Amino acid sequence: MIEVERLSKTFAYHTKKEGLLGSIGNLFHRPTLHKQAVSEVSFRIEGGEIVGLLGPNGAGKSTLIKMLSGILYPTSGSARVAGYVPWERALAFRRSIGIVMGQRSQLWPDLPAMDSYLLNQRIYDVEETAFRRVIGELSELLDVRRLLDIQVRRLSLGERIKLDLIGALLHSPRVVFLDEPTIGLDFAAQKSIRGFIRDYCARFGATIVLTSHYSTDIEDLCRRVIVTHHGKLLYDGELARIADRFSFAKIVRFRVRSPAAAVALPFDYALQEKPDGEYWIEARSEHVNEVIRVLLDRLEVEDLRIEHLPLERSIESLYVG
Numbered sequence: 344m345i346e347v348e349r350l351s352k353t354f355a356y357h358t359k360k361e362g363l364l365g366s367i368g369n370l371f372h373r374p375t376l377h378k379q380a381v382s383e384v385s386f387r388i389e390g391g392e393i394v395g396l397l398g399p400n401g402a403g404k405s406t407l408i409k410m411l412s413g414i415l416y417p418t419s420g421s422a423r424v425a426g427y428v429p430w431e432r433a434l435a436f437r438r439s440i441g442i443v444m445g446q447r448s449q450l451w452p453d454l455p456a457m458d459s460y461l462l463n464q465r466i467y468d469v470e471e472t473a474f475r476r477v478i479g480e481l482s483e484l485l486d487v488r489r490l491l492d493i494q495v496r497r498l499s500l501g502e503r504i505k506l507d508l509i510g511a512l513l514h515s516p517r518v519v520f521l522d523e524p525t526i527g528l529d530f531a532a533q534k535s536i537r538g539f540i541r542d543y544c545a546r547f548g549a550t551i552v553l554t555s556h557y558s559t560d561i562e563d564l565c566r567r568v569i570v571t572h573h574g575k576l577l578y579d580g581e582l583a584r585i586a587d588r589f590s591f592a593k594i595v596r597f598r599v600r601s602p603a604a605a606v607a608l609p610f611d612y613a614l615q616e617k618p619d620g621e622y623w624i625e626a627r628s629e630h631v632n633e634v635i636r637v638l639l640d641r642l643e644v645e646d647l648r649i650e651h652l653p654l655e656r657s658i659e660s661l662y663v664g
């Protein structure tokens with residue numbers, strides 16, 4: 344459904360020194376700088392998959408999504424999405440994809456969402472019965488029926504994102520790009536959006552590419568992840584295998600009755616303290632027994648737990664190598 348072959352994007356941009364003098368100076372000399380945002384990335388995504396696109400800030404995720412949804416031209420390389428070259432922006436292509444950018448609404452802020460939907464209905468030529476059915480079903484699923492006729496700018500962030508999702512799915516696209524669809528939402532709203540995405544994918548067999556900085560979104564929805572760093576592909580495979588690669592390490596968490604900061608730990612481990620007074624140590628699995636023995640021996644430990652490395656830490660370890 345999505346085929347990407349050595350796709351690259353380099354941005355050319357200018358800098359400007361501060362102040363008026365800087366502006367005047369720029370009239371005479373404006374050096375052009377280049378930023379390679381995506382570098383020779385290749386992958387394939389089959390129909391019906393939900394794939395997480397991960398990477399630290401500036402890794403090139405949004406640029407990749409913008410190229411695959413036809414918003415940006417690549418510098419080199421090729422891609423096909425639902426059988427089309429995205430940046431040729433054929434109408435049939437635009438009818439095959441939907442895009443939601445959590446940080447930027449696609450709805451007109453001064454109009455109720457319904458007006459934007461009606462406009463999209465014309466653009467994508469969605470037949471009236473199908474249009475009413477999809478809006479009815481999706482607004483019910485997301486519990487936003489009563490918000491369809493309110494000016495978008497009067498809505499909360501979570502409400503607006505839910506309405507954006509409906510707008511992106513009105514024409515029942517086969518491929519959906521979701522760039523931070525739960526950003527800034529409270530836990531309940533994040534959960535309802537995740538449930539909605541999962542249902543939508545199961546019901547319509549849609550292919551979904553999702554970026555999110557919330558690891559719960561990724562853990563809940565994606566079996567496969569593609570990790571980029573500095574624009575390059577760093578990992579493409581099962582999410583569970585990233586966690587497995589780091590199963591050699593564990594986190595030991597505990598609380599104490601007397602201060603623990605000065606305790607000498609075996610194998611030179613460092614003690615970390617959280618603001619709420621809990622302590623934790625990241626240790627290799629084979630050292631955990633000895634670390635616990637020392638802690639129990641030297642401190643008045645109240646509550647001790649051993650945990651797997653959180654997903655964020657495992658993924659972060661990929662970036663740093």
Ligand SMILES: Nc1ncnc2c1ncn2[C@@H]1O[C@H](COP(=O)(O)OP(=O)(O)OP(=O)(O)O)[C@@H](O)[C@H]1O
Nearest residue numbers: 354356378380398399400401402403404405406407
């Ligand atoms: N129009 C542009 N001109 C110049 N540089 C750009 C432009 N757009 C993006 N970049 C740069 O390209 C790199 C990749 O940006 P991109 O937005 O794709 O990253 P990202 O992985 O989506 O990051 P984040 O997680 O912070 O959203 C960044 O270093 C960014 O500064």
